[in-house]
Each structure stands twice: as C-alpha cells, then as structure tokens.
Amino acid sequence: xxxxxxxxxxxxxxxxxxxxxxxxxxxxxxxxxxxxxxxxxxxxxxxxxxxxxxxxxxxxxxxxxxxxxxxxxxxxxxxxxxxxxxxxxxxxxxxxxxxxxxxxxxxxxxxxxxxxxxxxxxxxxxxxxxxxxxxxxxx
Amino acid sequence: xxxxxxxxxxxxxxxxxxxxxxxxxxxxxxxxxxxxxxxxxxxxxxxxxxxxxxxxxxxxxxxxxxxxxxxxxxxxxxxxxxxxxxxxxxxxxxxxxxxxxxxxxxxxxxxxxxxxxxxxxxxxxxxxxxxxxxxxxxx
DNA sequence: GTAACTGCAAAATATTTGCATCCTT
DNA sequence: AAGGATGCAAATATTTTGCAGTTAC
Numbered sequence: 001x002x003x004x005x006x007x008x009x010x011x012x013x014x015x016x017x018x019x020x021x022x023x024x025x026x027x028x029x030x031x032x033x034x035x036x037x038x039x040x041x042x043x044x045x046x047x048x049x050x051x052x053x054x055x056x057x058x059x060x061x062x063x064x065x066x067x068x069x070x071x072x073x074x075x076x077x078x079x080x081x082x083x084x085x086x087x088x089x090x091x092x093x094x095x096x097x098x099x100x101x102x103x104x105x106x107x108x109x110x111x112x113x114x115x116x117x118x119x120x121x122x123x124x125x126x127x128x129x130x131x132x133x134x135x136x137x138x139x
Numbered sequence: 140x141x142x143x144x145x146x147x148x149x150x151x152x153x154x155x156x157x158x159x160x161x162x163x164x165x166x167x168x169x170x171x172x173x174x175x176x177x178x179x180x181x182x183x184x185x186x187x188x189x190x191x192x193x194x195x196x197x198x199x200x201x202x203x204x205x206x207x208x209x210x211x212x213x214x215x216x217x218x219x220x221x222x223x224x225x226x227x228x229x230x231x232x233x234x235x236x237x238x239x240x241x242x243x244x245x246x247x248x249x250x251x252x253x254x255x256x257x258x259x260x261x262x263x264x265x266x267x268x269x270x271x272x273x274x275x276x277x278x
Numbered sequence: 279g280t281a282a283c284t285g286c287a288a289a290a291t292a293t294t295t296g297c298a299t300c301c302t303t
Numbered sequence: 304a305a306g307g308a309t310g311c312a313a314a315t316a317t318t319t320t321g322c323a324g325t326t327a328c
Contacts, residue, residue, distance in 0.1 A: 014307095014308095015301085015302050015303070015306090015307065015308070016302075016303095017301075017302070017307095017308060017309080018301095018309095019308085019309075020308090036292090036293095047309085047310090048309070048310050048311075049292090049293090050293090050294085050295095050309080050310070050311085051308080051309060051310070053292095053293070053294080054308080054309085055308095058308095067210040067211075068210070069208035069209050069210045069266075069268055070208050070209075071206040071207070071208045071214065071266075072206075072214070073212050073213075073214055073292095073317090073318085074212070075210065075211070075212050094254055094256075096256070096260060096262075099263070107256065107257065107260075109257070110254055110255070110256060110257070112254075112267075113252040113253075113254060114252075115233055115249055115251075115252060115267070115269070116249070117233075117235070117246065117249060117269065117271075118246065118248070118249070118274070119274075120273070120274030120277055121235060121246075121269075121271060121272070121273055121274055121277075122271045122272045122277065123235075123269045123270070123271040124238070124270050124271045124272075125269070125270040125271070126267070126268075126269050126270075127208075127210075127267065127268045127269075127270070128251075128254070128265070128266065128267045128268075129208055129265075129266045129267075129268075130254070130256065130260075130262045130264070130265055130266075131262070131263050131264040131265075131266070132256075132260060132261045132262040132263040132264070133260070133261045133263075134259070134260055135257070135258075135259030135260055138259055138260075138261065153282095154281090154282060154283070154326085154327050154328070155327075155328095156282090156283060156284080156326075156327070157284095157326095158283085158284075159283090175317090175318095186284085186285090187284070187285050187286075188317090188318090189284080189285070189286085189318090189319085189320095190283085190284060190285070192317095192318070192319080193283080193284085194283095197283095212292090212293090212317095
C-alpha cells in the first residue's frame, strides 16, 4: 500500500509528503467519494485545513481525483480510475448517493448510458447520480 | 404573467410578496437553472441576500423549485414542472451545463435513460448532467 | 389584528491568499 | 541548495440566526 501511494504521487510529479500520503490513503481505503469535511474528520485534525484544500486542488490538477456533482453545497471527490490519468477524464460510471448513510459510492460496473442531445449541443462529459438506499443500509 | 406568478404562490400557501414575485419571475423567464449568485445579480441588488436565501428555501420546501447537482460549490435551482408539485419530484430530464456561458439548461425533451443497479441498491431518483457547449455558444 | 415576511446586524462557516519556515528532491 | 509544501494569520466569501419593524391576509 505504502509503495502504491508513493508511486501514484511520483507518477504525477508530486513530492511525497505526509499529508499527501495520508489523504491519498484515505481515498484508496474508502471506495466511495469524500467531501472536504470527511477528510478533515478522518485524518483526525492532523492537518491544517488549508493543507487539505491545497492537497485536493493539486490532486485535481494532476487528475488523481475528480469531483462528483452533488445537490448540497459540498463537493465530493473520488479517485480516478486508470484511464483517467491520461488527461481526459472519462469517469464513465454511475455514482450512487445513499440517503441514509450519505455515502457516495462509485458503481464502477454501471456505465452511463448515452443520450441523444438536441441539435446544437456538443457534449464533452456525462455524469449520472442515483439517489436511494445503498446495499449496506438496506434493512 | 403577473397572474400566473400570483397563482403559483397562492397554490402553495405562500403569501404574495415583492421578493417572491420577483424571484419567481426570474425563474419563469430563464428556462435554465439559477444559482444563488445569479439571482442576486439579476435582481439588481434589490433584496437582501438573506431574503434570497429564505425565499429559495421556501420555494424548495413547497416543491416549486428543485436543486440540480453541480461539480462546483454552487447549488443551482430550477423550476419544477407540473408533475413535481404532487410531492414526488420526478424531474425526469437531462440538465446541460455549458462550459462557455456556464448556464444550466433543462433539456426537457431528453429523458434520463434507466440503468440497472447492482443487487441491494434501491434507487429513488436519477439525475443526469451533461457538460459541453450549448447551442448559443456554438461558434 | 395576527401571522408571516423582510432587512439589518452579527454570528458561524467556509474558502482564499501571503508569507515565513520546513521538507523533499 | 532550490523549489515546492506546509502552517499560521488574516482577508474574503458564504450561509445561518435573532430580532425588530413591516406587510399580507
């Protein structure tokens, strides 16, 4: 794990520092998406708030993570899968937001179906969010 | 128009006031979605910022408008269509976000295709956002 | 007249920026 | 050693809350 994390950072020309390792580890552990506040909580106040902002921003810039649209004012970030790092972000799967546990889960195997847009519109990216009750909260 | 606006408000047991009429009118005019900041701009600083927050909240509560997920920290609101007011929000169309003019447009005639979720997941709502260049910015 | 709505002030939160210091390479 | 990353302080921006005055019904 340790090695994997270092490799991801190096591959993206980011220096390997404590906060980056820790935050990246968080993403690798949770297979869902994280909001800024989640990260602050789960790292246990170890880092400055500002460092979290900047770390997320640099991960975004490098394409290590991407944002997921939400309906509340809290951007959520998720790891990009392999094909993302090549520049284009084809994060081509559906995201599921559980209304019970509020987790955002990547449904990696559910691909976003394509839609036909009216003439004049040129699409560059498709996002799909499904709200409901997730597997773990089902009872 | 004036009458229509009053009717919407009355139908939802909201008293008819200047700010509500003005803001509702804005929504009726723009067939896209509006962010809080859009509303402040377009009403020309006439209302207190707080009034805008509260007005939007009461419209949300009554189901007159709904939120649209975004990837930047700016909730966008759009008018609900007729079948929304019955309680369930089946805002069943695709939203288009133009990366040039940043407008969010309701593609009323593009329905969200259904997807098959993994077992254990129960969906209650589907949202789809398409990013790209809109009709007006195409040149 | 009463309940609901608004505007102002202020509190609480969230985000950004500058700069000195420290760490990675 | 040099450039980049971090933490602190502080500037901005955003959202929420309380309260007194005003307006709609």
